[in-house]
Amino acid sequence: MARAKNEIIRCLKILLMWRTVFISFLLPILLLPIALSESKVARAAYGVLIIGIFWVFEVLPLAVTSLLPVLIFPLLGVAKVSVVCSSYFKDTLMLFLGSLIVAVAVEKWNLHKRIALRALTLVGPNPRWLMLGIMLPCWFLSMWMSNTATTAMMVPILNAILHVMKESMTDEPAEETELVEQGLDKTIENGEVVHVETLEGEEVSIKPRERDVDSRDIDLESSAPNFSPNDQFIRLTKTFALCTAFAANTGGMATLTGTPPNIILKTIADDIYEKRGLPDSGISFASWLIVGFPLSLICLIISWIWLQVFYAGSRCLKNESDSYESVRVYLKKAYKRLGPMTFQEIVVLIVFIVLALLWMTRKPQVVPGWGDLFETGYTGDSIPAVLIAAFLFAFPSHIPFITKETRKDEEEGRTVSDEEKWKFQPLLDWETVNQKIPWGVLLLMGGGFAVAAACESSGLSEWVSEQLALVMKSMSTYLAALILSIMVALATNVTSNSATATLFLPIVGELAISLKVHPLSFMIPVAIACSFAFMLPVGTPPNAIVFSTGYLKVKDMVIAGSFINLVTVLVLILAMVLWITPFYNLNEFPEGFLKTAMNETIVDLNITSVNNASNYVSYNITSS
Numbered sequence: 229m230a231r232a233k234n235e236i237i238r239c240l241k242i243l244l245m246w247r248t249v250f251i252s253f254l255l256p257i258l259l260l261p262i263a264l265s266e267s268k269v270a271r272a273a274y275g276v277l278i279i280g281i282f283w284v285f286e287v288l289p290l291a292v293t294s295l296l297p298v299l300i301f302p303l304l305g306v307a308k309v310s311v312v313c314s315s316y317f318k319d320t321l322m323l324f325l326g327s328l329i330v331a332v333a334v335e336k337w338n339l340h341k342r343i344a345l346r347a348l349t350l351v352g353p354n355p356r357w358l359m360l361g362i363m364l365p366c367w368f369l370s371m372w373m374s375n376t377a378t379t380a381m382m383v384p385i386l387n388a389i390l391h392v393m394k395e396s397m398t399d400e401p402a403e404e405t406e407l408v409e410q411g412l413d414k415t416i417e418n419g420e421v422v423h424v425e426t427l428e429g430e431e432v433s434i435k436p437r438e439r440d441v442d443s444r445d446i447d448l449e450s451s452a453p454n455f456s457p458n459d460q461f462i463r464l465t466k467t468f469a470l471c472t473a474f475a476a477n478t479g480g481m482a483t484l485t486g487t488p489p490n491i492i493l494k495t496i497a498d499d500i501y502e503k504r505g506l507p508d509s510g511i512s513f514a515s516w517l518i519v520g521f522p523l524s525l526i527c528l529i530i531s532w533i534w535l536q537v538f539y540a541g542s543r544c545l546k547n548e549s550d551s552y553e554s555v556r557v558y559l560k561k562a563y564k565r566l567g568p569m570t571f572q573e574i575v576v577l578i579v580f581i582v583l584a585l586l587w588m589t590r591k592p593q594v595v596p597g598w599g600d601l602f603e604t605g606y607t608g609d610s611i612p613a614v615l616i617a618a619f620l621f622a623f624p625s626h627i628p629f630i631t632k633e634t635r636k637d638e639e640e641g642r643t644v645s646d647e648e649k650w651k652f653q654p655l656l657d658w659e660t661v662n663q664k665i666p667w668g669v670l671l672l673m674g675g676g677f678a679v680a681a682a683c684e685s686s687g688l689s690e691w692v693s694e695q696l697a698l699v700m701k702s703m704s705t706y707l708a709a710l711i712l713s714i715m716v717a718l719a720t721n722v723t724s725n726s727a728t729a730t731l732f733l734p735i736v737g738e739l740a741i742s743l744k745v746h747p748l749s750f751m752i753p754v755a756i757a758c759s760f761a762f763m764l765p766v767g768t769p770p771n772a773i774v775f776s777t778g779y780l781k782v783k784d785m786v787i788a789g790s791f792i793n794l795v796t797v798l799v800l801i802l803a804m805v806l807w808i809t810p811f812y813n814l815n816e817f818p819e820g821f822l823k824t825a826m827n828e829t830i831v832d833l834n835i836t837s838v839n840n841a842s843n844y845v846s847y848n849i850t851s852s
Contacts, residue, residue, distance in 0.1 A: 251287045263304060272686035275300040276731070279679060283727040290724055291668035294675025301682045315681045316674030319610050320495045325670060326613025327485040330583055331373030332664040333620050333656045337572040339580075340369050340381055345563040348385070353555040355393075355464060355539070360532055362386065362468060363475035367528050370479030371486045372580070374666065376769040379476045383773060385562075386472055390465055392558045465779040467539035470788050474531040474762060476770040478796075481759045482524035484516040484609065488673050489729035493755035496680050496733045500747055503684070506820040509748065510812060513587035513609045514597075519811055523756070523803045527796050534795070538788050572625050572655060579616055579623075586612035620656040669726065676730030683734045693738035705745050710801045712736055712750055713757040717797055721767045721789075725758040732758075741821055746814040753800050760796050762789030 243250070256278055263274040278300065282293040302309040334340050344365035351361035362382065369378045480487030484494065494516075497509035569577075587609055590599040599607040628650055683689040700708045712732075720728045736750040761767030763786050765775035774780065809815060 247285075248287055251281070251285065255281060268306060268686045269688050269691050271304040272301070272306045272682055272688040275304060275306060276679060276683060276688065279675075280727070280731055284723045289668070290727070291671040294671045294673075297675055297678035297682060301678070306686045307682045311681065311685070312678045315678040316671075318495050318674075318677055319608050320491045320498075321670060321673060321677075323608070323610040323613050324485055324488070324491050324673070325665070326610060326617045327372070328374070328665055329617040329620065329656070329661055330580060330613070331377070332661050333576050334373060334580060335377055335381075335664065336656065336660055337570070337576050338566070339573050339576050340365075340373065340378070342563075342566055342569070342573065343369065344382060344385060345559065345566065348389075348559045349563050353553060353559075355467075356536055358389070358555065359468060359471050359535060359539075362389075363471050363528060363532055366472055366475035367479035367482075367524070370476045371483045371524075372584075375476040375480050375487070376666075376773070377664075378479075379472055379770040379773045382472050382476075383777060386468055387777070388558065388562075389555060390468060392555050393464065394461055395554060463539050466784050466788075467535050469774040469777055469779040470538070470785070471531070471535050473768070473770040473774045474535070474789075474792060475528060477759055477761060477768055478524050478527040478531060481527075481756050482517070482521045484511070484513045484520075485613075486520075487759055488669060488726040489755045489758035490516065490520070492673060492676055492726065492729040493733060493751055495677055496737060497748060497751055499680070499684065500737050500741075501820075504820055506818065507604070511748075512591045514590065514592050515811070517588065518593070519752075519803070519808045520756075522807070523800065526799055526803075527792075530795055530799065531792055534791060535788065571627075575623065575655060576620075579619065583612055583616045586616075621654050621658070623655050625653045625655045672724065672726045673730075676726055679730055680734045689734040689738045690742070692735050693742050696735070696739050697742045700739070701743060705749050706801055706805060708743075708745075709750055709753045709804060710797070713753045713797050713800055716754050716757040717760040717793055720758045720761045721763045721793075725761060725768065729755055729758045744817050746812075746817055747821075748812055749804070749809070749814045752808060752812075753804055756800055757797060760793050760800075762792045762796075764789070 259274055259277060262270050262277070265271060275297070279293060279296050282288055282296070283290060287293070297312050297315075298309065301307045301312050347365040348358070348361040351357040362385075366378055366382055369381075481490065484490050494509065494511045497511060501507065501509050586598075589597045590607060590609060590612070591597045680689075700711075703711075716728060716732055719732075732754050733751055736754050737747040740747040740750040761771065765771045765780075765782065765785060771785065775782075775785065804814075
């Protein structure tokens with residue numbers, strides 16, 4: 229019996245390893261009857277089902293699956309290949325690419341590290357405020373750069389802080405404080421030393437008895453008996469890891485370029501408006517910042533408060549007796565080692581601020597912006613992004629005889645040749661950009677736009693929205709938005725947020741129009757809900773990164789994340805009521821949609837009349 233059971237388990241493991249082959253070839257064959265239908269909607273549904281299942285279960289790499297619309301939809305007669313291919317590079321994708329290039333410059337010159345460490349030195353060493361010090365830079369940086377890069381940058385700092393805090397919880401905190409003050413001290417009693425690499429490339433020395441607490445390869449709970457108080461430190465590590473991921477996830481929703489679902493929302497909403505001969509949807513970087521920033525900040529504060537409860541329970545509002553002074557010393561020395569701001573950091577910071585100002589002043593809503601100087605449709609948020617990105621490749625990273633690096637070489641007596649002194653080195657080079665840019669995400673977004681275009685042109689989005697309208701027609705707008713947001717928040721925990729946004733946004737946009745509701749009333753909460761992936765490691769890259777540290781188990785993330793998921797959805801609907809709906813004037817159904825609906829009704833009536841007349845003539849001819 230046991231042998232048979234083991235054999236079954238072995239076969240299942242083999243099937244799991246070969247699932248790519250089985251699903252890739254069997255799924256299209258099993259669904260083939262749908263593709264053979266005469267209905268264009270059914271054929272489009274065939275393509276969407278295959279691509280959606282491949283995305284959800286990651287049968288192929290997400291970027292590879294994103295290329296399948298070029299193959300499937302033209303062969304099925306759903307959309308022309310030229311139309312599908314043109315969907316892969318929209319205006320908003322250029323905006324996203326430009327913002328990623330600027331983020332690479334920030335990362336290359338370590339400006340994000342300086343911001344993170346500076347924030348940590350400003351807060352106290354108390355775990356409550358230290359947690360906030362970790363969350364604030366993660367949240368802020370995720371607004372402007374990849375939340376994956378932000379989390380990866382913060383994890384080494386997190387590891388070092390936790391090791392220093394652990395020493396503070398032992399019986400000899402003074403010895404550890406002295407160790408941290410010495411910086412890279414590599415001599416410890418008995419000649420044994422464990423080094424934990426930190427953000428700045430330095431190392432924190434850990435006593436031999438703590439060797440089994442290396443976050444990269446151990447389960448902290450198994451090593452808990454080696455120190456005291458063990459339970460407190462275990463919960464502390466879990467909480468700090470969670471706060472890093474949660475802050476990175478909530479930061480992206482604050483800006484239009486912060487996360488792909490926001491970009492996908494603007495693209496699909498603009499397409500819906502353009503299809504009906506209307507101006508764009510009104511979503512711009514400046515307008516989104518007004519509605520997204522306060523919502524993101526509220527979600528951050530709620531996450532911070534909840535994680536205090538998760539860490540300390542009923543004691544979360546009480547003052548901690550431990551001061552963790554060694555943490556304060558370590559953070560100050562770590563920041564001091566960065567030295568004064570370099571020429572490159574200053575230039576990148578100025579460029580970063582200029583880009584943000586250009587985005588916010590193009591169309592600031594309340595007053596005319598620089599975009600009003602040009603004809604309507606000839607400007608967009610992608611123009612400043614590309615301008616600043618090009619500037620980074622043209623501006624020098626050092627100026628001979630002026631920048632501090634050149635003077636330092638001369639002061640140290642190092643001979644600097646004329647060729648080396650006058651060699652042009654830009655702030656950003658293509659090799660660095662090519663390595664850092666997540667090209668797969670760009671393909672994923674492009675594939676999403678292609679799927680959305682196919683759903684729109686084939687009528688699949690309209691058909692699905694009509695089925696949903698039968699269920700939701702008796703609901704209020706906010707109740708329907710709440711249900712849709714919960715559905716999407718659950719879905720995005722098990723699949724890519726870009727794929728989730730791509731599949732849902734065209735449908736909910738058409739659903740709103742069929743219910744005579746402003747399309748953004750459903751599309752905005754659905755797009756934001758795509759960022760609410762707090763429950764599982766596979767939900768977002770930040771979740772996976774902090775989970776890989778070994779501090780967390782899946783149940784820890786589910787317990788802490790499920791509460792945040794629920795509360796953030798409720799806060800989202802409250803934000804829709806209080807300021808998002810008034811700001812975008814979502815209570816009024818756009819007149820352009822009404823005219824389009826009336827025209828479509830008139831056309832349908834005319835077609836019906838012609839058909840009736842034709843039937844009448846045919847009947848008379850037959851009678852004669």
